[in-house]
Amino acid sequence: MIDIFTTGGTIDKVYFDALSEYKIGATALPDILAENNVFVAHRVTQLMRKDSLELTDEDRAAIHAAVANSDANKILVTHGTDTMVQTGCILADIPGKTIVITGAMQPATLRNSDAEFNVGFALAATQTLPPGVYIAMNGEVFDPATARKDRAAHRFIHQ
Amino acid sequence: MIDIFTTGGTIDKVYFDALSEYKIGATALPDILAENNVFVAHRVTQLMRKDSLELTDEDRAAIHAAVANSDANKILVTHGTDTMVQTGCILADIPGKTIVITGAMQPATLRNSDAEFNVGFALAATQTLPPGVYIAMNGEVFDPATARKDRAAHRFIHQ
Amino acid sequence: MIDIFTTGGTIDKVYFDALSEYKIGATALPDILAENNVFVAHRVTQLMRKDSLELTDEDRAAIHAAVANSDANKILVTHGTDTMVQTGCILADIPGKTIVITGAMQPATLRNSDAEFNVGFALAATQTLPPGVYIAMNGEVFDPATARKDRAAHRFIHQ
Amino acid sequence: MIDIFTTGGTIDKVYFDALSEYKIGATALPDILAENNVFVAHRVTQLMRKDSLELTDEDRAAIHAAVANSDANKILVTHGTDTMVQTGCILADIPGKTIVITGAMQPATLRNSDAEFNVGFALAATQTLPPGVYIAMNGEVFDPATARKDRAAHRFIHQ
Numbered sequence: 001m002i003d004i005f006t007t008g009g010t011i012d013k014v015y016f017d018a019l020s021e022y023k024i025g026a027t028a029l030p031d032i033l034a035e036n037n038v039f040v041a042h043r044v045t046q047l048m049r050k051d052s053l054e055l056t057d058e059d060r061a062a063i064h065a066a067v068a069n070s071d072a073n074k075i076l077v078t079h080g081t082d083t084m085v086q087t088g089c090i091l092a093d094i095p096g097k098t099i100v101i102t103g104a105m106q107p108a109t110l111r112n113s114d115a116e117f118n119v120g121f122a123l124a125a126t127q128t129l130p131p132g133v134y135i136a137m138n139g140e141v142f143d144p145a146t147a148r149k150d151r152a153a154h155r156f157i158h159q
Numbered sequence: 160m161i162d163i164f165t166t167g168g169t170i171d172k173v174y175f176d177a178l179s180e181y182k183i184g185a186t187a188l189p190d191i192l193a194e195n196n197v198f199v200a201h202r203v204t205q206l207m208r209k210d211s212l213e214l215t216d217e218d219r220a221a222i223h224a225a226v227a228n229s230d231a232n233k234i235l236v237t238h239g240t241d242t243m244v245q246t247g248c249i250l251a252d253i254p255g256k257t258i259v260i261t262g263a264m265q266p267a268t269l270r271n272s273d274a275e276f277n278v279g280f281a282l283a284a285t286q287t288l289p290p291g292v293y294i295a296m297n298g299e300v301f302d303p304a305t306a307r308k309d310r311a312a313h314r315f316i317h318q
Numbered sequence: 319m320i321d322i323f324t325t326g327g328t329i330d331k332v333y334f335d336a337l338s339e340y341k342i343g344a345t346a347l348p349d350i351l352a353e354n355n356v357f358v359a360h361r362v363t364q365l366m367r368k369d370s371l372e373l374t375d376e377d378r379a380a381i382h383a384a385v386a387n388s389d390a391n392k393i394l395v396t397h398g399t400d401t402m403v404q405t406g407c408i409l410a411d412i413p414g415k416t417i418v419i420t421g422a423m424q425p426a427t428l429r430n431s432d433a434e435f436n437v438g439f440a441l442a443a444t445q446t447l448p449p450g451v452y453i454a455m456n457g458e459v460f461d462p463a464t465a466r467k468d469r470a471a472h473r474f475i476h477q
Numbered sequence: 478m479i480d481i482f483t484t485g486g487t488i489d490k491v492y493f494d495a496l497s498e499y500k501i502g503a504t505a506l507p508d509i510l511a512e513n514n515v516f517v518a519h520r521v522t523q524l525m526r527k528d529s530l531e532l533t534d535e536d537r538a539a540i541h542a543a544v545a546n547s548d549a550n551k552i553l554v555t556h557g558t559d560t561m562v563q564t565g566c567i568l569a570d571i572p573g574k575t576i577v578i579t580g581a582m583q584p585a586t587l588r589n590s591d592a593e594f595n596v597g598f599a600l601a602a603t604q605t606l607p608p609g610v611y612i613a614m615n616g617e618v619f620d621p622a623t624a625r626k627d628r629a630a631h632r633f634i635h636q
Binding site: 350351353354355356357358423430432434435436437438439440441442443445446447454456457458459472473 | 509510512513514515516517582589591593594595596597598599600601602604605606613615616617618631632
């Protein structure tokens with residue numbers, strides 16, 4: 001069983017015409033998994049709908065609790081990219097679980113989004129990596145302790 | 160370095176209006192990797208443009224040679240889904256390399272294709288699994304020795 | 319009321335994995351109209367699911383009858399592009415109706431299809447042109463008597 | 478010759494990861510016309526990149542001047558939907574030209590955008606309607622004097 005927790009971020013942004021702006025909507029994960037014919041046992045729980053710059057200490061505590069209390073030892077977290085590394089560091093004290101964090105630079109609702117690719121990549125990492133916390137972005141696995149988002153380059157780098 | 164060999168299959172099918180039919184075109188892999196901001200070191204070689212039902216013994220020997228002769232020990236092969244398992248079995252005697260085979264049920268040119276998700280998934284599997292040959296489809300890793308495509312269900316199963 | 323008759327053609331092609339080929343499926347028109355928030359009164363009838371090279375004299379007689387017998391005087395016909403002009407010529411004897419024929423060079427299921435644009439264009443032409451028969455392709459209105467498909471150039475031209 | 482003036486609005490919105498928000502980018506029109514194989518003579522001029530709620534009197538005067546001074550008598554204007562009607566009313570005093578205003582409820586960069594359909598529809602209206610000013614939205618032609626955007630229903634209505 002893979003436990004998938006969604007927290008919001010760009011991956012879940014949809015365009016609201018009524019507001020003429022982008023807002024974080026219902027998580028894109030169930031649709032992505034269904035459209036790509038994923039049958040491996042999993043469960044999706046939407047923990048929150050927040051831009052990761054707006055995540056509070058309480059939010060991160062809630063993410064930590066959800067992951068720590070899960071009866072699964074394979075955990076996938078979708079998260080905004082701006083503070084993905086910070087959340088990764090906070091989850092590092094949870095033993096015995098493979099915890100993979102991913103997200104997207106472009107909303108899943110866009111024609112040219114990296115959402116499907118990233119979720120596919122992260123889902124494999126969740127199933128194949130040993131226990132620990134990992135950032136899965138740009139087709140690469142990063143250690144939260146040494147990863148950094150390079151905003152200008154639209155990518156994560158090992159620092 | 161990840162060596163990516165493409166052989167054709169549904170993932171590379173494009174619609175040719177002049178013929179009113181689908182044909183296997185130039186491989187979709189470079190575009191998929193570029194659009195998803197993949198920077199991990201890799202090399203793409205298009206070995207052939209064939210429907211996997213049309214692959215001959217010579218074709219499989221050529222795939223085997225390309226993989227065996229590669230100086231990389233992480234290999235990703237894109238392949239038609241119908242005989243992906245057979246090719247996987249033939250590659251099983253190559254030691255010391257992680258060889259992951261993937262493809263798509265719907266062409267990458269389609270709006271609702273599984274191509275990006277599958278390539279993302281396979282790219283992670285290539286980097287994280289120990290040496291061996293694997294089928295990466297439907298968000299799951301299969302052993303070619305026990306995998307089977309269930310055409311009616313549009314998915315691979317462990318038999 | 320706009321009467322929309324669909325006959326098949328590339329616009330309605332979907333990829334069948336079980337056959338590893340493209341087949342003409344259920345018409346794409348209702349989805350295209352719904353996704354684009356079209357509320358103008360209309361009715362969609364799928365007359366046949368044929369590649370236009372396979373249309374027989376009986377098929378064209380059936381299209382003629384459907385159009386002639388409609389109680390609407392605004393008619394939109396979706397049709398394969400290869401013999402769209404021939405069908406247009408046959409419909410030319412129907413008086414008092416604006417009859418617009420359109421289709422697509424790339425299936426509506428493709429990421430880069432001309433289906434939505436062409437249906438939008440044709441729907442406007444149906445509502446704004448005087449009675450007569452017209453081919454609506456490539457962002458232009460053609461007279462079937464002088465239109466020709468230039469296969470190599472993927473476009474219709476005035477000959 | 479069709480003169481196409483773009484002013485911004487939702488149709489031209491792209492997602493900027495660096496800002497985690499949507500901004501109006503380079504106009505989507507040239508890409509839409511190229512991808513849909515439009516060969517009819519036209520010219521695209523990006524007048525401004527503004528949300529239509531932010532258009533000032535000076536902006537509308539600039540749009541009016543561009544349209545009035547064009548040597549073409551077929552004019553297509555892309556515009557945000559919120560004040561499309563106001564701009565339409567202001568252009569109503571320009572004689573001898575068919576002026577069609579369109580836009581989109583969802584950015585052209587989205588998977589399920591109405592941009593291509595609407596531009597196709599408007600391009601036909603521009604070529605087929607008599608001189609006057611028209612709003613082309615939701616697969617229908619509206620008179621700016623009696624059209625209204627119903628935000629809650631995501632559509633224009635005749636009031």
